[in-house]
Amino acid sequence: MKTSLSFLHFLVLTLFPLKSSSSATTEAEALVQWKNTLSPSSSLNSWSLSSPRNLCRWTGIRGNTSGSVSQIDLSDASLSGTIENLDFNSFSRLVFLDLSNNLLEGSIPPEIGNLMEIQYISLYNNNLAGEIPYQIGNFRKVEHLDFGSNYLEIPDCFLDLSLNHLTGTLPQSLFDNLVKLEHLNLTANSFEGPLSANLTKLSKLKDLRLADNFFTSYILDSISLISDLRILELFNNSFQGDIPASLGQLNSLENLDLRMNSLNLTIPPEIGQMHFQAPSHRRGNLQNLQALDLSTNHFSGEIPPTVGNLTNLSILQLYSNNLTGTIPPVIGDLRSLEVLDLNTNQLSGQLPESVSNLVSLKSLSVFTNNLSGILPRQLGRNSPSLANVSFSNNRFSGELPPGLCSGFALNQFTVNNNSFSGPLPDCFKDCKNLNRVRLEGNRFSRNILDAFGVHPNLEFLSVGRNQFTGQLTPKYWERRIRGYQNKWYRRSVNDILFPCAGI
Known part of the structure; x- marks a missing residue:
């Protein structure tokens, strides 16, 4: 029987062969x-x-x-x-x-x-x-x-219709005719409406990407029946309500990306719960999860301590929500964690001592919360790849940990608008990759000339409203910053906002 595939935009894993010349x-x-x-x-x-x-x-x-x-x-x-x-x-x-x-x-x-x-x-x-x-x-x-x-x-395994202008709801024929499909990518179209319950007919799916569309209503509880899912990307839609607790049954899931929706209520403890028993009596603990992104939603309540059981997690992003309570110390058990981003919430209390145990950490961002107290003394000492640190707009106090930059990998360092005091760590001057530094709005002291070394990549430095002594002159920076430009907004060392080359 002949197929009817007119105006088909059937795109799959894209290869980029070399163009051949012609005459x-x-x-x-x-x-x-x-x-x-x-x-x-x-x-x-x-x-x-x-x-x-x-x-x-x-x-x-x-x-x-x-x-x-x-x-x-x-x-x-x-x-x-x-x-x-x-x-x-x-x-x-x-x-x-x-x-x-x-x-x-x-x-x-x-x-x-x-x-x-x-x-x-x-x-x-x-x-x-x-x-x-x-x-x-x-x-x-x-x-x-x-x-x-x-x-x-049509090939059984792959269907990639991403980056098109497809509109309307998902056609029923998709669920009836492609039951062997393993990879479905409809990212960046204009699909709309709620997800059809018939989506679960695609029971062999391993990769489901429906991001960057206009889907509405709730995330299907029955998605958990697609038991071999490894990637679930639903970001940048208009889903609302909560995360179905049944997602905890997806034992093979490696990437769960639900950011940029209108999800609210709380983050279910079933995400990471070690002994969660689903109605089908399958154990659901997401032990293979490597990336969890729930950022830019409307979640409230506390971060469930069960996330500490996601021991293969390398990325945890919960920023731009309404989360409250403290940061659970069990996060320090995530020894594979590379990115921890909790910024722009309403978290309070201290940064847990256990964060110092994150040996793979590259980026730590908790800015714009209500965090307070002294930072863990060992922070950074066990994280040699730590490159991005942002504690801005909190109520932290005390001195910065002496080993915070001991790996000399720091690139972005923003701690402005806190109550930090004392000198900058000695290791700071040996961070050759520093690109952006914001220290303003604290009580840092000592001679600022002792704080900096040679930073050839530095593009932005703000040190105003502190208690530094000494003077940062143009001649000083000419020896320390490649391509230095003599641009000063204020000359007083404790009011300086200094953009270097490229800013």
Whole structure:
């Protein structure tokens, strides 16, 4: 039975092969070579290597201003044979290909994906068979694609329709006809409405990406029935309500990204709960989860201590919510954690001592909360890759930990608007990668000339409203910052806001 796939935008894992150069001679040779594999047709009588300079006058051939073939229109040309012998690599400037309403058979060769400039392609109403090659995902400029009325099959595993302009609700045929699908990517379209409960018919899915659309209503509780899911991306939609506790059943899940929605209520403790028993009696603890992003929602309540059981987690982002309470000390058990971002919430209390145990930590961001007290003395000493630190806009006090920058990897360091005091750590002057530093609005003291070393990448420094002594002169910075520009907003050391080169 012939398939109906008109105006199909079927994109899958995209490859980027090298573009091949073409000339009138190579294009003419490729066309004649293909002609010789077809059954004789009077439509192609003008195709002859005796007149390659007249290539653009051959039947069905049109060229661009540089003489390259830009259009091949052989619809209704009584062609019989295959397109497997057509050297698509020779037509790097082709924008239009119409072979519809012929008797072509065989398969569509994967080399068709090398038509990187194609905008219109129709193979409609032939006898083509086999799977549509996933290399057509290279058609980034296509506006019309019609493979309908053939005997073609959609590949079982992959369907990537991302970065298009598809609208409306998800079609029922998606759930009825693609039950073997393992990877579905509909990111960056304009789909809308609630998710259909029939989504669970795609029970073999391992990768489900529906991000950056206009989906509404609630996240389906039944998604947990797609038990092999490894990636679930629903970010930047308009989902509301809570996170279904049943997501704790997804034992294979590695990436859960629900940021930029309107989710509210609390973060369910079932995320990470070690002994959660679902109704199906399957244990659900998300022990394979590597990335959890619930940022930019409306979650309230406390961070559940069960997140400390997600021992494979490398990214935990809960920023821009309404979370309250303290940071649970069990976060220090996440020895694989590289990114901890809790900024812009209403968290209170101290930064737990256990955060000093995060040996893989690269980024620690807790700015704009109600945190207070003294930072853990060992913070940074066990985290040699720590590059981004932001404690701004809290109520921290005391001296900065002496080993905070002991790995010398610091790049962004912002602690402004707290009550820190004392000198900067000695290791600070050896951080060659420093790019942005904000110290203003504290009670740092001692001679500021002792705090800095040579920082060739420093672009922004703000040290105002402190108790530093000494004077940072232009001559001082000329020796320490590559490309230094003499731009000073204020000369007093405790009021200085200093943008360096590039700012």
